Amino acid sequence: METAFNGDRKRPLDSIKPEDQDVPANLVIVPEREPQLAYVPLKTGLCYDVRMRYHAKIFTSYFEYIDPHPEDPRRIYRIYKILAENGLITDPTLSGRDQIGDLMVKIPVREASAEEILLVHTPEHLRFIESTQQMTKEELMEHTDKGDSVYFNNDSLLSAKLSCGGAIEACKAVVEGRVKNALAVVRPPGHHAEPDAPGGFCLFSNVAVAAKSILASYPESVRRIVIVDWDVHHGNGTQKAFFDDPRVLYISLHRYEHGKYYPGTKAGGADQVGSGAGEGFNVNIPWPVGGVGDADYMYAFNRVIMPVCHEFAPDLVIISSGFDAADGDIIGGCHVSPAGYGHMTHALKSLAKGNLCVVLEGGYNLDAIASSALRVAKVLLGEPPEELKSVQLKTETIEVIDDVIKIQSQYWKTLKPGYDGQDFSKPNIMGDYDGLVEKLGAVSFEEMAGKGLKVSDAIRAYQKEELFEKRHFVPLPILTEKLPHSSSLRDLVLCSPDVYETDKLVIVVHDSARVWARRDPVTGTLDSASAVVVDQSLRFLDWALEQQYGVVDINVPLSISGSEDAQYNNISSAQDVLLYLWDHYIQYFKVSKIAFVGVGDAYNGVVHLCGHRDVRGLVKCSVNYLDRATALRAIVSSIDESVVDWFYQNSLVFTAAKHPCWGDVEKNGSSKRPRKKYGRVLRADVEGVDNIIEERLEEGCDFIQDSLEDYDSDSE
Amino acid sequence: METAFNGDRKRPLDSIKPEDQDVPANLVIVPEREPQLAYVPLKTGLCYDVRMRYHAKIFTSYFEYIDPHPEDPRRIYRIYKILAENGLITDPTLSGRDQIGDLMVKIPVREASAEEILLVHTPEHLRFIESTQQMTKEELMEHTDKGDSVYFNNDSLLSAKLSCGGAIEACKAVVEGRVKNALAVVRPPGHHAEPDAPGGFCLFSNVAVAAKSILASYPESVRRIVIVDWDVHHGNGTQKAFFDDPRVLYISLHRYEHGKYYPGTKAGGADQVGSGAGEGFNVNIPWPVGGVGDADYMYAFNRVIMPVCHEFAPDLVIISSGFDAADGDIIGGCHVSPAGYGHMTHALKSLAKGNLCVVLEGGYNLDAIASSALRVAKVLLGEPPEELKSVQLKTETIEVIDDVIKIQSQYWKTLKPGYDGQDFSKPNIMGDYDGLVEKLGAVSFEEMAGKGLKVSDAIRAYQKEELFEKRHFVPLPILTEKLPHSSSLRDLVLCSPDVYETDKLVIVVHDSARVWARRDPVTGTLDSASAVVVDQSLRFLDWALEQQYGVVDINVPLSISGSEDAQYNNISSAQDVLLYLWDHYIQYFKVSKIAFVGVGDAYNGVVHLCGHRDVRGLVKCSVNYLDRATALRAIVSSIDESVVDWFYQNSLVFTAAKHPCWGDVEKNGSSKRPRKKYGRVLRADVEGVDNIIEERLEEGCDFIQDSLEDYDSDSE
Structure with a gap:
């Protein structure tokens, strides 16, 4: 039995003296032995072969000579060179020799066999690529022209087979522990x-062929492979190869822009999750905009990629390592730094017992790909990544990662809030975002609200009741047949009781009230004790009533309950309602001066009205508050051109700090200014329409007061 | 100018032949050079000195000899030994010799100086520890007895000074790049x-002295230090040393249990964020329960620790590395595996250019601390961490991390949803959870809702309107003076119009409706188009009306609006309301059979009533639905003992699968069964009260029908 002092435990501890402790009576001897390390003693493998530089675009003009095709043979040369310049390899003539020093080991490149290529590709495809070897220059040019962003010369086949074979051999060397x-x-x-x-x-x-080949050759030791594709473009080919294959989890981060960014299809969407047995084994993280950088990629890694990879527990990780999201790559237009690539590599090293193979994909700024690849190589060798310079996320990143989690939480329990260890194939309300709404639709108190009671309806009903009771507001009747959806619009227009008599009128057109609440992180329902209604547009009502102005409050919901929902559009509804009110009520009021307040999407109704009716006699001003999700609306006059000037002089449009109308400030340095037809557009310091009102309420009210009262003093 | 083929770019590419490409005309020569690696060539430092084993508890009984104090001298011996057994060091006699092989390098341990110790401790503290060197055994025993879980012998001073000096020297060796x-x-x-x-x-x-000493000695190169304390106990001493110091970010993961777990104060709470200049530089992650493991720790790292550390950008990371959260440590009672410690170490290696120093703290299972320390050492040497066995999070972890993010998002922009690059010292509505509610209170439409309109009020008002209009329900008047808070309780009790006449009555007592919605990840407001009310308790109304039963619907809100809010308690309100209804209405109705449905916390009212009035003549059954947040309530009868049996026979209580009444199933294997006084308690498969109703609605309705109808057939 082991005792407190290495076997010497016969005396009470306090009687043991230091001098006799160092050599206990029955000394344990631990013989010297080999370090039990599986990884540290090994080198990092490197694939490189100058013959992969032979594939090149045939010049057809002097222009191409001075501004070569981006997929340029120097791409691999420059990476190889920077490794030598930094002493990671030794190869003075950069010839791709076999002996490359003590840190890295050369993995000989060979041509992929037809059998291997056919694991992924069709025989027709292979035959076509093979045929390029014997084509005339004219044939090559013809196929180059008609292909989808590809080019061919007579060496393309050799280079492509070497590239593919190199990827296979690199993965093999890792899997075999060489x-x-x-x-x-x-x-x-x-x-x-x-x-x-x-x-x-x-x-x-290449990577798909390598993964299929490894799965076929090492069925015992490699059962699951993760491919992380951080090339700035979606890897449509790789995705397709494994779309129905649960053995390969394909994860891609890429610019997407609703499918407009290359390759220009919807295949890169977050909703593409695989099919059949492969459903749930395809994770797309589609950036909706360019300009993403280290912070955005790290956020995706922390929130989605690493948790999902830990759950998948791969035996091998392959990085489809394009460096075209690198800072400086004008094709990619993103800002990942060499340090960022280092951090991602470091994180992926923690998977699959370190079985990691990095395979080059795109990347077209030769300096950027060289310095990025150097950092990746250093991390592969064991260097720590460098410090990240920026931790500033893009707003769009938070949104897209939220979408991805929503979608993927169906398949990955680590992403599911309140995962409870149950069978996840069974539908479950908690965390099953879309499913819940449908489910509630089927079970809810039918008489109460058709398909689930909308919170916004409840709030509007409550507001109406309060305005009726406390302020004696009255509803303005809307004739159903004149206005689409009006039968589904509850308590749309409410007026102060003096509205038919008043001289000065403030008309507030706003979206549904926002609700702010903490969400229970486990069940996804709200902490109702904390849930409050946020509706800063009500502050204009308060203020206007204090000024003794008449008030019209128009609520334009973002969506409506019931079967008409699908056809409903809140922007055209705002337009319809305002035209209807103008034509049937407002011009018959005794009012002589009107001010509009537009809040959120509903502001479109104000702009539309000003362009479609000549309101200049009555309307003195409009003040509008726009979050970044509401697009600026230009006034298009059906009356005369001077309306644009009138609108500019009499309209304030406060926008969120990050409203797209200000452009990408980071990129452009200073911001551009929207044109006159949008009114006088001003930039708030904050996001969110309620926050903008909070910041700019007084400025808006002052403008209204000046517009309504100044005119008065002039006329006296 | 560089060109495509290493300077040889005069001919079109398709005319270049393979053979002349390998030796281009003007060959670039990259001379062999030293690897540009700052980290890989260095060894991992190791501090160990047998003299730190002299500090030991003086045995006072045979019991202490066979079951020694957990802070046992073998703790460091066993770690040192396992390193030798695995060949990471070479030291056959385990004497702590200077030459320990090729992988690690010995960092000589020295005694910390008085000057160093006084960087953190008071002179009185140092003098007291010094005095133990000369104390008699009796004095030592006396101080051992009266201290807070400490013991002393005459060697304690030496061991403690060596321990502290070792920590300093280890950090120095890292910072100096040795x-x-x-x-x-x-x-x-x-x-x-x-x-x-x-x-x-x-x-x-030790760690606090080392950090202070490093900051003082290397003011240029070390400006910021992160201390990650993964010992299972909160590091109250370290926290205190840097509570007002912005140079040191202290992050602790620890069992807390509302301050009941050692050290037994509130210092380890998530709300302890530092003070003065140090505000925002103290991050506590307090586990509310034991039993946490790898998945919980990785979640904390991914969601909080790594993002915050990247933002802080430390120059040195020190791990206060207790191994008492390790699987097998009975004091800690948690399940972190050696692989888990490896992953955490790997993640922290990515910070501060790899400047990482691991300092032992607690950990009392000798096998667990040895295997954990071995994995940490391997990762320090460069081995990848092993695969994690479990990715299953505890529900409590999701909740506590949500709390921590809520609190820390005031200080760390990477944690703040919708971070917009603005000045964060300025209060901002977005993401400032608590601040928002207060702010809205000040600005909201005063007449509408006192201090912010509660969503639950709006929903209840809407429900009332619908029940009135569509079902012709009537309110049951509540006399204000009889019931606390009733003036603030809106539309509390609604009845079907036949309630005064009916023979059979179903009384549904429920909490406020839940609201389900997606939360905008940027602004924190709800996606109102998707927000729906979830109130499965309404299904009982529907069902009972179909059965031609009379219905009473009682809504007990979780909180109330207005100034009385602070005194309001929803459980006692449910009790008060039911007693009031019983005494003033129900017993005067013509009804002969009553069934109760209790949903959520409001179910307490049913149990309370059954214990405080003899309802057995009228009440035939109760069916109750409890989420895990609602505690079971035992019936305590003020009438006679047989009420317990009656209650058991006539009450169903459906609980969430994870309701605490079922104990820790993971731990205990099978679940215990709650006692009879709680009624017949059944376990649903799901979480969340609405999900439980969804699952067990039919069972509940059948039970009610049997209770109400069976009696009927008997009497005929």
């Missing part, structure tokens, strides 16, 4: 090549 | 030692 990890500096890239077509500079789907 | 990182296998531990008092087995605050 290297601790590997970097395959290969081209042409692969992730856009679909099973039956080349595309996007890619001929064979 | 080692890539370091592991200090030291004892006694330090993090509970406060500036003026030892405690929790700790004499000097």
Whole structure:
């Protein structure tokens, strides 16, 4: 039995003296032994072969000579060179020799076999690529012209087979434990090549072929592979190869922009989750805008990629490592730093017992890809990543990651709020965002609200009751047949009781009230004790009543209950309601001066009215408050051109600090100014329409008061 | 100018032949050079000295000899031994010799100087520890008895000074770049030692002294230090040393249990964020329960610790590395695996250019601390962490991390939803959870809702309107003076019009409706188009009306608006309302059979009534639905003992699957069964009161029908 002092435990501790403790009576001897380390003693593998530089675009003009095609043979040369310049490899002539020093080990590149290529591609596809070897220059040019962003020369086949074979050999070396990890500096890239077509500079789907080949060759030791594709473009080819395959989890971060960014389809959408047995094993993180950087990528890693990878527990991780999201790449237009690539590599090293293979994809700024690849190589060797310079997330990133979590939480329990260890194939209300609403629709108190009671309806009903009781407001009747959806619009227009008599009128047109609440992180329902209604537009009512102005309050809901919901559009509803009120009521009031307050999307109704009726005799001003989600609306006059000037002089439009009308300030340095037809557009310091009103309420009220009262003093 | 083929770019690419490409005309030569690596060539430092084993508890009984004090000298011996057994160090006699092989390098341990210790501790504290060296056994025993979980012998001073000095030297070696990182296998531990008092087995605050000393000695190169304390206990001493110091970010993960877990104060609460200049530089992650494991720790790292650390950008990271959260440590009662410690170490290696120093704190299972420390050491050397076995989070973890983010988002922009790059010292509505409610209180439409319109009020008002209009329900008047808060309780009791005449009555007592919605991840407001009211208790109304039963609907809000809010308690309100209704209405109705449905906290009213009035003549059954947040309520009869049996026979209580009444199933294997006085308690498969009703509605309705109708057929 082991005792407190290495076997010497016969005396009470306090009687043991220091001098006799160092050599206890029955000394334990631990013989010297080999370090029990599986990884540290190994080197990092490197694939590189000058023959992959032979594939190149045939020059057809002097222009192409001085401004070469971005998928340029120097791409791999420059990466190889920077490794040598930093002493990570030794190869003075950069010839791709076998002996490259003590830190890295050369993995010989070979041509992928037809059998391997056919694991992913169709025989027709392979035959076509093979045929390029014998084509005439004219044939090559013809196929280059008609392909989807690809080019061919007579060496394309060789380079593509070497690139594909290099990826396979790099993965093999990792899986067999010959290297601790590997970097395959290969081209042409692969992730856009679909099973039956080349595309996007890619001929064979290198990483897909490598993954299929590894799964076939090492069925015992490699059962699950993660492919993380951080190329700025979506890897449509890789996704397609494994869309129905649960053994390969494909995760891609890419610019998407509703499918407009290359490759220009919806395949890169967050909703593409795989199919059949592969459902839930495809994770797309589609950036809705360019300009993302380290903070955005780290957020995606922390919130989605690492938790999902831990749950998947891969045996091998392959990085489809395009460096075109790198800062300085004008094709990608993003800002990932070399340090950022280092951090992502470091994080992925923690998976699959370190079995990590990095395979080059795109990346077109030669300096950026070299310095990025250098940092990745250093981290593969064991260096820590450098410090991140920025932790500032883009707002869009928070939104898209939220969407991705919503979608993927169906498949990954670590993403599911309140995961309870139950069977997740069973539908469950908690966390099953979309399912819940449908489910409630089926079970809710039918008489109460058709398909689920909308909170916004409840709030409006309550507001109406209060305005009726406490302020003696009255409803303005809306004739159903004149206005679409009006039968579903509850308590749309409410007026102060003096509205038919008043001389000065403030008309507030606003979206539904916002609700602020903490959300229970487990069940997804709200902490109702904390839930409060946020409706700063009500402050204009208060203020206007204090000024003895008449008040009209128009609530334009964002959505409506019931079966008409699908056809409803809140912007056209705001337009319809204001035109209707103008034509049927307002011009018959005794009022002589009107001010509009537009809040949120509903502001469109004000602009529309000013363009479609000549309101200049009565309307003295409009003050509007727009969150960044509400687009600026230009006045388009059907009356005369001077309306634009009138509108500019008499309209204030306060926007969120990050409203798109101000452009990308980070990028452009200073902000542009919207044109006159949008009114006088001013920029608040905050986000969120309620916050903007909070900041600019007084300015808006002063403008209204000046407009309504100044005129008065003039006329006296 | 560089060109596509390493300077040889005069011919069109398609005319270049493979053979002449390998040796281009003007060959670039990259001379062999030293690897540009700052970290990989260095070794990992190790602090160990057998003299730290001299500090030991003086045996006072045979019991202490066979079951020694947990802070046992073998703790450091066993860690050192396992490093040797695995070949990470070479030291056959385990004597702590200077030459320990090729992988690690010995950092000589020295005694901390008085000057260093006084950087953190008071002179009185130091003098007291010094005095133990000369104390008699009796004096030592006396101080051991009266201290807070500490013991002393005549060698305690030496061991404590070595432990503290070891921590300092380990950090120095890292900061000076003599080692890539370091592991200090030291004892006694330090993090509970406060500036003026030892405690929790700790004499000097080793890590705090080391951090202060490094900041003083390397003012240029070390400006910011992160201390991550993953010991299972809160490091009250370390926290106190830097509570007002913005240079040191202290982050602790620990069992807390509302301050009941050692050290038993509120100092470890999530709300302890630092003070003065140090406000925002103290992050407590307090586990509300034991049993947490790898998934919980990784979640904390991904959601809070890594983002905050990246933003802080430390120059040095020190881990206060207790291993008492390790699986197998009975004091800690948690389940962190060696792989989990490896992953946390790997993540922290990515900070501060790898400047990482691991200092031992607690940990009392000798096997667990040895295998945990071995994994940490391997990761320090460069091995990848092992695969995590479990990704299953505890529900409590999701809740506590949500709380921590709520609190810390005031200070860390990466935690703030919708961070907009503005000045964060300025109050901002977005993301400032508590501030928002207060702010809205000040600005909201005063006449409408006192201090912010509660969503639950709006919903109840709407429900009332619908029940009035569509079902012709009537309110049951409540006399204000008889019932506390009733003036603030809106539309509390609604009845079907036949309630005074009916023979069979179903009384539904429920909490406010839940609201389900997606929360905008940027502004924190709700997506109002998706927000729906979830109130499954209404389904009982529907069902009972179909059965031609009379219906009473009682809504007991979780909180009330207005100035009385602070005194309001929803459970006592439910009790008061039911007693009032019983005494003033129900017993005068013509009804002969009553069934209660209790939903949520409001169910307490049903149990209370059954204990305080003899309802057995009329009440035939109660069916209740409880989420895990609603505690079981035992019936306590003021009438006679047989009420308990009656209650058991006639009451169903459906609880959430994870209701605490079922105990920790993971731990206990099978679940216990609640006692009879709680009624017949049944376990649903789901969480959330609405989900439980969804699952068990039919069962509840059948039980009510049997109770109301069976009696009927008997009497015929």
